[in-house]
Amino acid sequence: MTKKTVNQPVRGSTTGRPIMVLLDILGQRWTLRILWELRDSPLSFRALRQRCDQVSPTVLNDRLKILRESGLVQREDGTGYRLSQAGEELGTTLLALNRWAETHWAGR
Amino acid sequence: MTKKTVNQPVRGSTTGRPIMVLLDILGQRWTLRILWELRDSPLSFRALRQRCDQVSPTVLNDRLKILRESGLVQREDGTGYRLSQAGEELGTTLLALNRWAETHWAGR
């Protein structure tokens, strides 16, 4: 896919249940990571890419498109990409994941 | 990949930070969905597959392998697959995601 409309519920989610759509979006590679990296400060496209182990711009742009269409991420001229209000709330959930990981996988 | 050792940090995660490993695991397609479907009752391989829109057994087995090696999911003869103690805690986080989705995407 070099080009795609990206406004359909991604995979599976035939039920239309919001959670399914969300799980599909988050279940795409790099999506969670992107949200995580944006969690405390806005980042430019290139800076974000660098933080995400130099993920290919193709994928990064694709994910950002989806995240923007989902209202999780916004773009501001000058600052770059940042979490929306709603995105921030989801970011809080990610902090819970972090706590979980630190607790259960300290040794890894 | 028909076969793989599946015990390395998946992608990127060169830092070794637990959260990165976790994000990589959860960022694989179907992984979140599997955890979600197991959230309140154990399911057999086939039942789980049915709940996950008939995901291919190849992938399901792959994910279950990873989830078991990560200590998130266990298999019990008779009942099938179920969340471990640690997995339950992660499941709670998924409930937060659900709440988020219901709140912000009620209309979708």
Next chain:
DNA sequence: AGTCTGTGCTACACATATTGTAGCGACCAG
């Protein structure tokens, strides 16, 4: 014995998604 039905799971060819590199056009500084 034989055939149902269910289980977990593997094989494999086909389709789709991701990666990596190159590079464009726009902007700004010197």
Next chain:
DNA sequence: CTGGTCGCTACAATATGTGTAGCACAGACT
């Protein structure tokens, strides 16, 4: 006008996921 940044696209190579078929095992029933 050169050299830096920016967001982003093109495209071929590769990795990953899909879908169907089917195996080996177990228990129930005839």
